[in-house]
Amino acid sequence: MAVLKVKFTKTKRDKLAQILWILNWVSVVSGIILFSLGLFLKIEIKKRSEVMAKGDINSVPNMLISVGVIACIINFLGGKICYDCSDANKFSRWKLVMLPYIVCTFCFTFSILVGALMCYTMRNELEESLYLGLRDAIKFYKDTDIPGRCFLKKTVDLLQIGFRCCGNNGFRDWFEIQWVSPRYLNMASKEVLDRLKSNVDGKFLVDGVPFSCCNPSSPRPCIQYQLTNNSAHYNYDFLTEELNIWMKGCREALLDYYTGIMRSIGVAALLIWLFELSVLIGVRYLQTAMKNVLLQGDLEGESDGWLLENSFVETAKYNISIIKNLGKANQISTVSGMNDPNINVQNTDCDKTNIKTKSIPAAR
Secondary structure, X not given: OOEOOEEEOHHHHHHHHHHHHHHHHHXXXXXXXXXXXXXXXXXXXXXXXXXXXXXXXXXXXXXXXXXXXXXXXXXXXXHHHHHHOOOHHHHOOOHHHHHHHHHHHHHHHHHHHHHHHHHHHOXXXXXHHHHHHHHHHHHOOOOOXXXXXOOHHHHHHHHHHHHOOOOOXXXXXXXXXXXXXXXXXOOOOHHHHHHHHHOOOOOOOXXXXXXHHEOOOOOOXXXXXXXXXXXXXXXXXXXXXXXXXXXXXXXXHHHHHHHHHHHHHHHHHHHHHHHHHHHXXXXXXXXXXHHHHXXXXXXXXXXXXXXXXXXXXXXXXXXXXXXXXXXXXXXXXOOOOOXXXXXXXXOOOOOHHHOOOOOOOOOO
């Protein structure tokens, strides 16, 4: 029994073909939107690639870009097919192409759904990439004289100012590394030498943060050095007073920023998927209706259209049997005597002992 069978008259078939022609062109625009969203996300990730570790974070934008290009091509072809389907004579040249086209479009539509879901599952990979990238960027913050790292100080400072964040997980990350370049340390100072000697690795560690961690909205001048020393500042209590530096870590700030972008892109991709799925259903109805018209021979009469010619269970069993038969076709049976190319070939007896020879008379 056919699934969701609908009866179409000639007028309904023509209207359906015209509507699908318009919708396919709208789908071309949706493909351009997908491509643009993927390109936008790729550019945003590229902007801050210096504070991200290398990984698979570009898989989502690459997926969206690829799907967007394929959408433009498939829907452009679909518009041409639907335009010709308004005429039964023109449909005959697309008859053999329609079913493969529908199958390919179904796979492509499924890819849009996968791309939309990937936007929501990308958070873990992005978080790990940001954690490792920011850790290394902060670690090399002081290396302003080393080629390949000299740009990291400016990058981190602009990042902390722009996203109102400090450190990787928080401002205390700066306490654990030497972020002041050795060229700006006064080696004649006893305080500097004592700090270098007090550290096992010989690093100059201070309870301070770079200027880019300061909150300009704070009424008090920024306290960026000796943050944990209450006696170093007037009317100051490290434990109770709200510090005038950014409290949020840059990893969290960037993760929130990219998560918001990916959620918006995911919603847009889901809407496009629903739209493409509705167009695909319409194309399937048009294909089956036009096919039945040609079988009936009455181009002006009514015809049935459906999503599946048989039930879901029967269709699934039929497709599974096809796959199994394709697998068996390339196998050689191990059963003795089966599929033996020589099974029906008569054996030629070449044994010379079975050949009678004339005896030679003995000489007398």
